[in-house]
Amino acid sequence: MHVLVTGGSGFIGSHLVEALARGGHGVRVLDHRAPAPGVLPDGVDVHLGDVREAEACDRALAGVDAVCHHAAVVGMGLDLQDLPRYTSTNDLGTATLLAAAARAGVRRVALASSMVVYGEGAYACPRHGPVAPGPRGVDDLEAGRFDPPCPRCGSPLDRRLVDEGARLDPRSVYAASKVAQEHLVGAWAHGGGGSGVMLRYHNVYGPRLPRDTPYAGVAALFRSALLRGDAPRVFEDGTQMRDFVHVTDVAAATVAALARAPVDDGEVRAYNVGSGTPRSVHDLAATLAQALGGPSPVVTGEFRLGDVRHVTASSRRLADELGWAPSVTFEDGVRALARGG
Numbered sequence: 235m236h237v238l239v240t241g242g243s244g245f246i247g248s249h250l251v252e253a254l255a256r257g258g259h260g261v262r263v264l265d266h267r268a269p270a271p272g273v274l275p276d277g278v279d280v281h282l283g284d285v286r287e288a289e290a291c292d293r294a295l296a297g298v299d300a301v302c303h304h305a306a307v308v309g310m311g312l313d314l315q316d317l318p319r320y321t322s323t324n325d326l327g328t329a330t331l332l333a334a335a336a337r338a339g340v341r342r343v344a345l346a347s348s349m350v351v352y353g354e355g356a357y358a359c360p361r362h363g364p365v366a367p368g369p370r371g372v373d374d375l376e377a378g379r380f381d382p383p384c385p386r387c388g389s390p391l392d393r394r395l396v397d398e399g400a401r402l403d404p405r406s407v408y409a410a411s412k413v414a415q416e417h418l419v420g421a422w423a424h425g426g427g428g429s430g431v432m433l434r435y436h437n438v439y440g441p442r443l444p445r446d447t448p449y450a451g452v453a454a455l456f457r458s459a460l461l462r463g464d465a466p467r468v469f470e471d472g473t474q475m476r477d478f479v480h481v482t483d484v485a486a487a488t489v490a491a492l493a494r495a496p497v498d499d500g501e502v503r504a505y506n507v508g509s510g511t512p513r514s515v516h517d518l519a520a521t522l523a524q525a526l527g528g529p530s531p532v533v534t535g536e537f538r539l540g541d542v543r544h545v546t547a548s549s550r551r552l553a554d555e556l557g558w559a560p561s562v563t564f565e566d567g568v569r570a571l572a573r574g575g
Contacts, residue, residue: 235493236260238294240331241304242278242286243269246346246435246481250302250366255484258492264294265305268309273442276455285327285404291334300342301335302491303328304393306415309408309451316407324411325418332422341428341499348412349396349436349477349506353403355545358393359384364533367391369405375537382543383455393546394477397510398434398504406540419504429497436547438510440481440567441575453478456519457571460528468511472516474552475544477508490556508547509560525572 237254241247243264254261255275262279263269269280283290296449307316307323328345328446335343359365367382374380384391402408419430439453456466487507497503519531552558 236262236297237302237492238262238300239304239348240264240294240301241306243267243273243280244304245444246438246484247302247304248273249382249440249485250304250488251275253482253489257489262294262298264290267435273507276374282296283330286322288334290435291331295338298340299337299342301331302346302488302492303331303415304346306346306411307311307408312553314407315536318413320407321414325414328415328509330419332418332427336422336427342431342492343419343422343428344431344433344488347392347408347416347432347434347504349434349547350406350409351402351404351416351506352396352400352545353405353409353412353432354382354542355475356396356400357382357391358394359387359389359391361389362386363389364394365391366401366403370543372539375539378471378535380474380537380543381428382461382570387416387565388554393544395545395546396506397548398506398551400567405542407527423500423502426500428499430502430538431491431495432502432536433484433491433506434504434506434547436506437483437570438481438484439478441570442478443481443571451567453516453518453522453571456522456531457526459571460523460526463528465529466519466523467530467536468516468519468531468533469536469538469541471535472519472531472552474515475546476514476518477510477512477546478518478564478567479507479509479560480567483507483509486508486561487515487552487556490539490558491552496555499536504550505552506547507552508549509564510547510549512546513564521565521568522572
């Protein structure tokens, strides 16, 4: 199979290129920036260009069998002034790429989506069963009431794993752009383009994780603080739960879904990609601090409006249908990240 990876010079994209090449696939990269030396395997065909430009997409798609679409602006976004940048790159870029894929006769697209499409995770009330809490309000957050209550009776909720059938409830600029990307891939597939696979990545970490940017993810921010000799600052009370999954496992899951997902032309299928072992944000900070011999995390009580409290995945569909299972444990992966790997 000859695969185009958009955003293939980036964090997840470069690991995906490596995994595809190891699997014997031909790989081409379309990225707006050149890869750093030594990041991509020898022989990878790199095209410099923007996915928002039809000509760049047409050139990159010539002779390609499938596309892994990773080119995107990532992260929650700083404020609503990020809206034009996110929608331009993520949504217009996806639309331009899909139109070019239709012209090129490409029949398979795998989209790098995200767990953020779910908003808050899955919850159940002891009295009312499964419920969908609304966004957390400023008054509650300022008072330290971080866990969302039952929207019907106000009772504490039990956290559950999110499966792919959960409703989509984007609560940030980035999340809204990811939902739009999924719908665009669906429209392309249903309109005769081919088949689409949505990989809903959870909190990805590992080698080449970007540093010191608001879009890098909490693992990178904690590690950067510790390398400066500072204590990592943990927002809220630190017990918010996430699913941290290693980038090599994410790349393996993506290759499996691209090659073997049971999706016919005209159909789409979503897969959660997580470790299956939820961890608190404080656990991540403490494990990194211990590995680096740095100061213990400081729980600040600060918050970001629009953040979700808990979102953790069930990756059972990926395991059952494709035989995928994560190979890197949280402890091993975080210790390696602390060492720079």
